Amino acid sequence: MQRTRRSVNERREELVDATLAILATEGLSAATTRRITDEADMALGAFHYAFRSKDELLRAVIERMANQIDDAIRAAVAADGENLASALEAIVQAYWDYVEGTPHVQLAQFELTIHALRDPDLEPLAAWHYQRLAGTVSSVIATVPGAPDELEREQLARYLIATMDGLILHHCVQADLTSARDRLQRYLAALHAAPWAQHVNGQARPGTPA
Numbered sequence: 001m002q003r004t005r006r007s008v009n010e011r012r013e014e015l016v017d018a019t020l021a022i023l024a025t026e027g028l029s030a031a032t033t034r035r036i037t038d039e040a041d042m043a044l045g046a047f048h049y050a051f052r053s054k055d056e057l058l059r060a061v062i063e064r065m066a067n068q069i070d071d072a073i074r075a076a077v078a079a080d081g082e083n084l085a086s087a088l089e090a091i092v093q094a095y096w097d098y099v100e101g102t103p104h105v106q107l108a109q110f111e112l113t114i115h116a117l118r119d120p121d122l123e124p125l126a127a128w129h130y131q132r133l134a135g136t137v138s139s140v141i142a143t144v145p146g147a148p149d150e151l152e153r154e155q156l157a158r159y160l161i162a163t164m165d166g167l168i169l170h171h172c173v174q175a176d177l178t179s180a181r182d183r184l185q186r187y188l189a190a191l192h193a194a195p196w197a198q199h200v201n202g203q204a205r206p207g208t209p210a
Contacts, residue, residue, distance in 0.1 A: 006042075011050040012060060014040045019061050024104030028111045055121055058112060062129050065109055070136045072098045077140040084146040088160070088191050091137055095164050096184050099171070106168055134158050163187060 006014070018039035022031045033054055037044050051057045076094035081087035099106055113129065116122040137157035141147050148156065167187065171180040 008050055011040075011042065011046060014042070015047065015050055015057060016060050016064050019057060020064075020105060020108055023061075023108035023111060028115055055119070058115070058122065059125055061108070062112055062116070062125055065105060066129055066132050068102070069095060069098055069133060073136055074140055077143065081140065081144045084141070084144055084148075085192055087141055087144040088156075089188055091140065091160060092164065092184070092188060092191065096167075099168055100177070106172055110169060110172070130158075130161065133161055137161065 015036060018036050019031055022035060022039055026035075033047055034044055036057070037047050051060070072094045073091050076090040077087050080090040113126050116126040134154060134157040137160055138150070138153040141153050141156065142150075147153065167180065167183055170183070171177070174180070
């Protein structure tokens, strides 16, 4: 049967989709170029019309995930970021909603990060992914009343991301959504009680240190 002609951009997106599907169900070791093109219903030779190498494809996969999280966080804070406390909750909740909405992506993200750290050509990509995410969180925090200075925003962003990684990985292992949501609510409660969340519109809340 003759395959439908695809544009280069369409091929790239379909190959990224196929790679994510394989990573989720079979792991990185199974994501060979042939397996990926079969999953995408493409001839093996069509791969190099879209990507110069498998490493370039893996970069596109990580960039896809980074863009999706970026969009979700920015939209959430734009809608609900009335002050620092509400912005932090919006960021965490948006990130978690993305996790629940893309369960197949989470293990793939961890596996790709570890793979990148072990590959000299891809190692900078792991740092880029976390720097991109930290930059997004820091920049959206900066838009709300009561935002801390740049250094504190960077540290706060890294803290949020590191904690979310722990919550996500534990959920992947335990596979109990009810327990995962309970841990998320406990984390949100701890965020609201933290000193940095006690400032609204640049002023300390009543009964809290200035």
